[in-house]
Amino acid sequence: MLVRTPRHRLIAFVLPLVAATVVTSCATNPATGKKELSLMSEGQEIAVGQEMDAQVRREMGVYNDPGLQRYVETVGMRLARASERPNLPWHFTVIDEPAVNAFALPGGYIYVTRGILPFLNDEAQLAGVLGHEIGHVSARHSAQQYTKATTAGVGLTLLGIFVPETRPLQEAAEQALGVLFLKYGRDDELQADTLGVKYAARGGWDPHGVAGMLTTLERLDEASGSRRGVPNWLSTHPAPADRVQKVQAAIQEAERTEVGTSGAAERTDRTGFERHVDGIVYGDSPSDGIVRGSQFLHPDLRLALSFPQGWEIQNSAAQVVAKAPERDDYMLLQLVQSPSGSVEQIARGTMGDAGFRQLNGEPTRINGMDAYVGTYQGTLQGLGNVVVMAAHVVHERNVYMFAGIAPPNDFSGVQRQFTSSIGSFRGLSREEAAGIHPNRVDLYTVRGGDTWPSIAERTGGGVKPSTLAIMNNHAPSQPPRPGERIKIVVAG
Numbered sequence: 001m002l003v004r005t006p007r008h009r010l011i012a013f014v015l016p017l018v019a020a021t022v023v024t025s026c027a028t029n030p031a032t033g034k035k036e037l038s039l040m041s042e043g044q045e046i047a048v049g050q051e052m053d054a055q056v057r058r059e060m061g062v063y064n065d066p067g068l069q070r071y072v073e074t075v076g077m078r079l080a081r082a083s084e085r086p087n088l089p090w091h092f093t094v095i096d097e098p099a100v101n102a103f104a105l106p107g108g109y110i111y112v113t114r115g116i117l118p119f120l121n122d123e124a125q126l127a128g129v130l131g132h133e134i135g136h137v138s139a140r141h142s143a144q145q146y147t148k149a150t151t152a153g154v155g156l157t158l159l160g161i162f163v164p165e166t167r168p169l170q171e172a173a174e175q176a177l178g179v180l181f182l183k184y185g186r187d188d189e190l191q192a193d194t195l196g197v198k199y200a201a202r203g204g205w206d207p208h209g210v211a212g213m214l215t216t217l218e219r220l221d222e223a224s225g226s227r228r229g230v231p232n233w234l235s236t237h238p239a240p241a242d243r244v245q246k247v248q249a250a251i252q253e254a255e256r257t258e259v260g261t262s263g264a265a266e267r268t269d270r271t272g273f274e275r276h277v278d279g280i281v282y283g284d285s286p287s288d289g290i291v292r293g294s295q296f297l298h299p300d301l302r303l304a305l306s307f308p309q310g311w312e313i314q315n316s317a318a319q320v321v322a323k324a325p326e327r328d329d330y331m332l333l334q335l336v337q338s339p340s341g342s343v344e345q346i347a348r349g350t351m352g353d354a355g356f357r358q359l360n361g362e363p364t365r366i367n368g369m370d371a372y373v374g375t376y377q378g379t380l381q382g383l384g385n386v387v388v389m390a391a392h393v394v395h396e397r398n399v400y401m402f403a404g405i406a407p408p409n410d411f412s413g414v415q416r417q418f419t420s421s422i423g424s425f426r427g428l429s430r431e432e433a434a435g436i437h438p439n440r441v442d443l444y445t446v447r448g449g450d451t452w453p454s455i456a457e458r459t460g461g462g463v464k465p466s467t468l469a470i471m472n473n474h475a476p477s478q479p480p481r482p483g484e485r486i487k488i489v490v491a492g
Contacts, residue, residue, distance in 0.1 A: 082198075096114060100116045102130070102132070124200065135199070139192070223466050282462065305424045347401075356377065359377055371392060390403035441487050448482045
């Protein structure tokens with residue numbers, strides 16, 4: 001993704017202190033009817049939600065599809081009116097992130113990523129996701145998590161090497177993000193599942209959609225599929241394995257007591273849901289840079305490079321990182337903040353400030369761009385003693401560091417791969433940049449003889465066959481059925 005604009009500048013995502021005093025008095029929980037310690041008044045919940053909503057929108061971005069936004073908001077508002085807190089100022093937003101996630105802020109602010117939508121099968125499953133997050137707000141779980149985070153300083157761990165001057169600000173950013181992505185306790189999750197079932201049934205949707213949504217997440221858990229972007233659902237919610245079983249009792253109860261109370265039938269509306277996700281961006285978007293096989297392409301910054309074949313690539317907000325399979329060898333790309341001086345001075349200063357001793361280095365040119373390539377030795381937290389081959393490259397008034405990192409005993413064996421990748425760094429012409437398009441979801445009718453691998457290969461390899469199966473409510477071992485209408489990912 002590379003830090004470039006305010007939308008992606010995580011180090012600026014610092015949570016303002018809330019001026020209001022936390023209220024610590026007994027109150028009745030709206031969702032359970034039980035007396036409990038109230039850590040935040042409703043007015044404070046709303047104020048916190050408003051404050052953080054502006055930052056979520058600025059830092060993560062709102063997905064640019066007004067029709068999809070209206071659709072999700074319509075489903076969400078119908079569910080919210082069926083909750084115990086219908087008068088909160090509810091807001092429902094699809095954020096422009098590829099991770100499979102949904103989350104809630106205090107005061108009625110609910111978010112789903114565009115990345116989760118292709119993994120849902122119908123509108124009832126969307127209602128299950130939104131109802132679950134509404135449950136967290138209705139039962140004040142999100143307010144309790146916020147209070148715990150701001151008093152205990154819980155945060156996320158971000159990869160922040162080679163930029164020591166940003167670490168104090170980065171720690172503040174981590175705390176702010178940590179408030180959004182705290183892992184709820186098991187009891188809270190089960191209660192949110194139950195509430196989501198109840199709201200879906202009251203709203204007229206098939207409450208089995210909650211179980212279907214949890215089954216898909218369980219399959220993703222089993223497949224251990226990595227998702228780039230914000231933390232995914234499985235990092236912020238306990239693994240759903242036995243939640244699928246536990247939610248069945250809530251479904252049976254809802255069918256007995258809630259179904260039909262709205263005057264509507266049990267609705268799934270797969271066709272309507274598919275119409276809204278048809279064409280949605282899948283994975284990276286051009287504004288963040290796109291991974292294509294072993295290549296990283298950034299049309300906005302007009303650069304391209306190749307990582308070693310077979311390495312796992314993660315495109316994050318601050319860096320693009322690749323890791324060798326089963327080895328602690330890495331390559332990373334990041335923008336050098338506020339460079340000053342010649343490229344050699346920038347390289348020596350950046351590496352020296354990060355505590356690295358230079359072993360050798362020289363100015364050079366890489367595909368017509370001024371650069372300085374050096375080898376350094378130092379220590380990185382979590383990796384210990386490492387050797388780094390780092391290229392600092394000047395491209396269109398920016399300076400980028402593209403580096404290979406390996407333990408000393410591994411360095412000679414991987415040095416050739418580092419050199420080859422560094423040599424692949426190049427600028428993109430305007431025509432090349434304009435021709436880079438994201439992967440998108442499309443609809444396809446399965447033909448006789450089709451398999452998940454054959455469909456994935458024919459559509460450009462945008463996703464793995466197992467991921468394609470999970471997207472379509474199948475276990476990876478279950479073949480597609482001829483005549484079945486499925487979601488596919490078409491390479492850009």
